[in-house]
Amino acid sequence: MNTFLLLIFPLAGFLIAALFSAFSKKGLVVGKTFAFLGFSAIVLVAIMAKSEIGSIIYGPMMFGWQLQFGLTAISWYFALMISGISWLTVVFSLGALREGGTYPMYYAWLFAKNLGMLGVILSQDILAFFIMWEFMSWTTYFLLQQGTKKARSTAMGYLIYAIIASMILFAGIIFLHQASGSFGFSEIASTVAGFDMRTLILAAVLLLAPMLIESAAYPLHRWMAPAYSSAETGITAFLSAISTRIGLYGVAIFLFTVLGFTAMKKLSAGHYFNLQVVIMTIGAFTMVVPTFTALFQHDAKKLMAWHSVGQGGYMLVGLATATSLGVAGGLFHIFTYLTYVTLILFCIAAVEYRTGTTNLNSLGGLIKKQPIAYVGLLFGIIGLAGIPPMNGFVSKWLIYRSLILGGHPFLALAAFIGTLGTILSVYKLIHNIFLGQLPERYNDVKEVGFFMQLPIWILMLVVLGTGVFPGLILGWVAKIQVSLGVEPLAVTLSGVQASAGQLNMNVVSSVFGATMLVAFIIFLIGGRRRIVGQYNNYAAGHFLDKTVKYNFNYNFYSAYEHIFGKRFLNPPVKRGEEGLVALVERASDFARRIYTGGLNTYLAYSLGAVILMVVILKGAI
């Protein structure tokens, strides 16, 4: 029943909100209230649905096949994340959305997107999966448009990638349906087990490529950062947190359930094609390249969007190891990343709400104006950088550990390099927004209101809480591993107690806390503090007054950028993308030129067609 409601509530919400926005010009307050109530209901239903894991509900008949939906361990995990983040986004937007903005269908599309995502994770056969997948892609497109003017063209970029992904998946489903005669996961798995190598590779590519596009894996990632960063900031948070991770859900489901372990083993033993190596390599590139692209962004949202791409690489690598530690790390990283990216983006949104910009070159010094946003951002970036005691440390630890134990030194190296880039860029983020000189125009900036603070507080709590007691989440992750057929991780409340490695976060955080305490004590008793004004500066032996701009926020890391920014991080993929577009345009031009407008030519075509047809008919005998 709750599973059913999990689909019905967003659907009803979508329809009601759409109707409401179609017939009412104003009424943002009503919309907000409705959305708050609706998403609260969805969260409640999602929590209560736990008892229904394993049950199946049947959807409508389609092509002679009864669509199946149901909860599994992994889909409950995702359902909680989806509904939770949606709820937080809605709470945040209670404060963040201003009257008079151009968000006619904001809540309607949010509901619809929820329906799409919940549908994808609840579907228990590939037909339902595909239908909900398409729905999700399209609603994302519409949701992305609820933002700036620029959002429309970047959303178009997303749409094209999404359509290509859908069409590949479409081909895969047609292919698997033709091969197995069924849409069910288990029937397909048993058919796939009997495939020969070539067919198996085809099936794997057709199923996994669209998931990799959706999760913005390396060479197919270029749509994501521009699209997400130009959306409304609450939406950016929501999308970065969970939307792309549905692709990873797909990878997990397809690898472990639809293709199955037999097929995966077969694919990973091949000499000329090794699935695991391919996915891990993709993951490694995704970890490194987008992270360093993020480093050189001058817009906070864009920077975070590039990190969303980069962090996906860790999750992908973790899942692809197919070991107990790695899968747990990948799955847990999805959760941890979700928490701190939302936290960071909410804090950025809070700053944007007051200052009207997310441009890192023009912000600065807001630490005293928006202290809560500062602390929230601090918590978030500590998590993002993978430093204890935040939860990001645990998930990254699991992934590193699995890579080292699994004998993938280069991957581990890539992961470390990625983390290095992350640390550098999050430093840029917090420095350019909150530290340094406060521009005078921001003298009147205040902290944001209650509704915008609430999600930040909640998320700070979660980031720290699940960092100190990772077992809260890891316990469920172990259950997911059981259901996927992976050996479960031995988990305690405070960490991991496996033979492959042990981690006690209580100890780690205590040590961390104690160290901090000691440092603080030393700071208190050691030096004498002198508080100076922000214009009390000097450079090159000269004191600087107000009139002189002394702002080293501007073009942060421009030296690094000069060394390797523009030269080799982006170009190959960018050139490929541009080349493809040019190719399509040229092909289109060629096709158009068939229609010359000359009547004689057209008549010649028809006569030629007759002759050609006779020739083909004769040849066909």
Next chain:
Amino acid sequence: MTVPQILYVSAFLLILIGLYSLLTQRNMIRMIIGLNIADLGVNLFLVTIGFVDNGSAPIFRAQAAAGPMVDPVPQALVLTSIVIGFGVTALALTLVMRLFVTHGSIDTARIRGLKW
């Protein structure tokens, strides 16, 4: 060569001449004439199909004609085909008149506002 063979060949030749002028002429009026020539060829072809050696017209008279009658069906078809050809030609000429007014030309190479 028998009579029907001559007729078939001339019918085909007429069709080919008509099509050739459709393919190569740029003057719209000439193209319509070409269409009419080809139409003529088709009509001749249809009539020839009903041919019977020493056949007479399929009309019953008081004094019975000697020998067989030719097939009446193709003749009826040709009647229809001629009428249709007339209708199409009239419409085509009207359009050419309008085109001449709007484009100032009846050359297909110049009437290429719609392309690509």
Next chain:
Amino acid sequence: MRKLIGILLIGGFAFYLITVGMGLFSAESRSELDSVGSEILATSPDLSGAANTVTAVVVQYRGFDTLGEVTVLFASALGVSMLAMAIRDGLLQDLFDDDGGFVLQAGSLALLPFIVLVGIYIVLHGHLSPGGGFPGGVIIATAVFVVILTSKTLSIPRGLINVLETLAGLGFLAIGFVGLYSPAQSFLANILPKGEFGSLLSAGFIPVIYAIVAIKVASELINIISKLTAAGSASREAAE
């Protein structure tokens, strides 16, 4: 280049048309029909009562085609009148500007009744001899065309022609309906008495339909011609 492509295509087409066609037609020397025509020839005198079998085929056996044919004419007349309506800028003014002079005008007017009479004769004898509604209708239209060519100030009674056109079309359909709801129970069934074979009043509804077709054809043709020559159009009258 255009010619070369034209010749190549035509050559290819001719190759198939001649080889394939002639392969079959080379054996062509039939002393009797092997088609449905022979059945029609055998049944026509009884079934239709028309001496001219072609007429029987046109009006009765394939009467539906004739309805379609009349509709084609109707459609193209509609099209011509819709599209020619706007030819107002004297495109053809110089062509038709001169009248034919008194002799031709008077002569054409004098000829008018005779040409029409010939037309009517041909229409009415369509079931007996070559001729019928189509040629007859064309001849009647020719009478008007001759007058249009010679006279500058002819005003065509458009309203009357439209009414005739519509009534003829509806009449054709009505006869069809009579057949549908008569005991014969099929559209366009020939239910009128057949009369004596070979006489003027024979062959059931065939002369009636041919008369209707003649009216239709004549009125459509007059319509088309008068539109195409812009006869009686507002601009022409205004130009004078």
Next chain:
Amino acid sequence: MVSPILFIVVPLAAAFLTVLVNRNAGARILALLTGFALSALAWFWFRADLSTPVSVVIAGIAPPMGIQLSMDRLSAALALLISVSGFLVILYSQSYLKSEEAQSKHYAVLLLLMAASFGILLTRDLFNLFVFYEILCISSYILVASEETKASFEASLKYLLLGSVGSLFMLVAIGLAYRVSGSLAMSDIAQALGEADLSYVMLTAALFVLGMGIEAAIFPVNTWLPDAHSTAPSSISAVLSGFVIELALIVLLRISMTVFSSVNLMLPLRYMALAGILIGELAAFGQTELKRTLAYSSMGQVGLMLFALTLGTEAGRQAGMAHLVMHTGAKSILFLIAGYFIVRTGKRDIKSYSGLGRRMPLTGVFFVIGALSLVGVPPLFGFFTKFKILSAAAVSGATGAWLGIAVILLGTVLEASYLFRVVRTLYSDPETGNTRAVKGRMEMDVPALIAVFGFTLLVIFGSFLLPLIPSGLAL
């Protein structure tokens, strides 16, 4: 007694009468009533038990001497489609044609076109088919030209000359067929051609298929389509794209599969279909005018239908016909709305429609729904038909089936990208100066809105029709 012949006679009579009425209001009402009557008639036949086809012989003379019409399930379904969409288009024209002088003639020609469509559908006589085909062609030429712009005359004349060459080919083919069979009834010809010399049949088939294929817009002979569909009045574009080409396609397929069954026409047609999809979608991608884009998209969609119909399996045919119904709905929506945009802005370029979606919210939503269905997005009808086509292709084992799947999926990507470029423009901020050009009320007039809404309903709920769509292509 309700005879199928009424399908042809009623619109014909109405067309004759309309000219006599010669008053715009009267003509409008008469056309509307006729459309409604035809829809009711079609509904009657659609609900009737047609497990054995109902045949009607004209003048009480059975074939081969006479002409036979036959109403089977396929014809009934298509007749319903034609009459309902004809009715909706007439409804739309009530507001669209307001400024036109010769409304009564316009409606008369439209009714003739409908009569001819039914004639083509029902007749089982090859020459009778030709006659109705000619009526269809001539009325299409007239309707295309009735926009009375420079471009529409050009398009109409090109269409006319190409179409005439096509009918010339058809007539030669009919002559050749009559020569070997001695009959004009399709069943007799089918039998005779089955025993005839193969190369003779090939020439006949090629001539017939490409002659009729001109109206059905199969790939190399569809050159008239982008011109004609883009310059015709939008209501007529909707008719031409909505059911005329589809109808010609179905009848063409029926004849290829029954009359010319001794040669493998499906193979060349399938390749032509694939070329059509690729060329059509690619060419549409590079267009800047909305209606021309839609016209090229029709070319691609025709290819899609033809591909499904030529797979040679039951499932393929059913999928093709379902897609045909879907395309009627979706393309009509898009063309009708495009017409509305042109009326409101006086411009044809996509970029001059910026911001219209916000000013006409309902219209904008309908446009998006139509576009989504054309692309094939799940809850809408288009997804079902596309899925059916692809799965039918996958199981058919026909030559080129997998190539076809790849081409179709590629075409879908292209289609989505150009259609949503339009949607993006509709919802972007209006250009300066654009506001001034928009005249009249912002939302459509009521009849037009109802018409578009009708097609939208079809596109949304069409999937429930799937089991009702027949697939038999028998004579």
